[in-house]
Amino acid sequence: MKYGRIYNFSAGPAMMPEPVLEEIAAEMMNYRQSGMCVMEMSHRSQVFQDIRDEAEADLRKLMGIPEDYQVLFIQGGGTLQFAMVPMNLMKNGLACYVETGAWSKKAIAEAGKYGEVRIAASSADQNFSYVPDCSDLDIPDSADYVYICENETINGTTFRRLPNTGGKVLVADQSSMFLSRPCDVARYGLIWAGVQKNVGPAGMAVVIVRRDLLRDDLPDFVPTYLRYKIHGGSDSLYNTPNCWAIYCCGKVFKYLLGSGGLEAMNARNEEKAKILYDFLDRSSFFTGSVRREDRSLMNVPFVTPSPEQDAAVAAAAKAAGFDNLKGHKSVGGLRASIYNAMPKEGVAALVDFLQRYEREHG
Numbered sequence: 001m002k003y004g005r006i007y008n009f010s011a012g013p014a015m016m017p018e019p020v021l022e023e024i025a026a027e028m029m030n031y032r033q034s035g036m037c038v039m040e041m042s043h044r045s046q047v048f049q050d051i052r053d054e055a056e057a058d059l060r061k062l063m064g065i066p067e068d069y070q071v072l073f074i075q076g077g078g079t080l081q082f083a084m085v086p087m088n089l090m091k092n093g094l095a096c097y098v099e100t101g102a103w104s105k106k107a108i109a110e111a112g113k114y115g116e117v118r119i120a121a122s123s124a125d126q127n128f129s130y131v132p133d134c135s136d137l138d139i140p141d142s143a144d145y146v147y148i149c150e151n152e153t154i155n156g157t158t159f160r161r162l163p164n165t166g167g168k169v170l171v172a173d174q175s176s177m178f179l180s181r182p183c184d185v186a187r188y189g190l191i192w193a194g195v196q197k198n199v200g201p202a203g204m205a206v207v208i209v210r211r212d213l214l215r216d217d218l219p220d221f222v223p224t225y226l227r228y229k230i231h232g233g234s235d236s237l238y239n240t241p242n243c244w245a246i247y248c249c250g251k252v253f254k255y256l257l258g259s260g261g262l263e264a265m266n267a268r269n270e271e272k273a274k275i276l277y278d279f280l281d282r283s284s285f286f287t288g289s290v291r292r293e294d295r296s297l298m299n300v301p302f303v304t305p306s307p308e309q310d311a312a313v314a315a316a317a318k319a320a321g322f323d324n325l326k327g328h329k330s331v332g333g334l335r336a337s338i339y340n341a342m343p344k345e346g347v348a349a350l351v352d353f354l355q356r357y358e359r360e361h362g
């Protein structure tokens, strides 16, 4: 690792690709002869408009986003989308949610403030350590959409098969898996992702929404800023956007395009995650927390025999240059987040460390 940087296993904000950070550093004082930093630029200037347009075009290419979908860059991070989704998509006032962990629970609670939520399936019975069977969900005719958190960042599960929504619109929170594998956008009505997990700086979400779902018949009390249609009608420039995040995300989109796209990312992520999961399966001291077939390639939760030993491992790891291995406060244990930007060497070095730890303390 260059610059004294360390392997950072944070769940988010998380590591960025080093070549992207280097490019940003090189453009910091004077972006392409503009005489200014992107942070100092008018969001109405041509030079920023080009940054925005290029970011969108690159994302469209990367994911193969069909023409009838709009791409939005919206502030408020991931959490605002918990509210915007029901406010914009609940027409009949009823939606079905699949409950798979901490982030879908937050989405459910927020949607419940606005309309009626049905839990279509849940894995609460086993501590959210698996993804429930969603091949035959009971979905009322009047349901406006079916919602999933496609990768549960805290619990470490991921959907390998999308739910059968019975023809209803599928909405997915892809925050912690966005751009980690190919995605057939046409199967969704709306995809959203907070970008600080796998793409860029915190404070923004990318929303990919089918154009026919951009409604202008929302109830009067829905605030202007919370209407997708407002953002869509203004190229996400209704007000001053998170220019810096759009710029950094655009860099990452281009970097991914130049690195073989999402097929290549998926292959790399499979290979990386396998190193860690194979170790956990061999170990008699560390245990993975998730059912094998539902394991996330991005967030890998695991435990030792006791919470005290979990804490000791996290502290020893930090001292050895592997930061942020402590599990989320709501579930404890340990968790390694290994997003696109985590190099394979980082995962291999972590496994070496854990192996040594087990030999000495296990």
Ligand SMILES: *Cc1c(COP(=O)(O)O)cnc(C)c1O
Pocket (backbone or CB within 6 Å): 012, 076, 077, 078, 079, 080, 103, 149, 151, 152, 153, 173, 174, 175, 176, 194, 197, 202, 203, 204
């Ligand atoms: C982090 C995260 C969020 C929340 O993102 P914020 O930008 O912190 O509001 C929502 N969903 C998932 C799956 C996440 O990982």
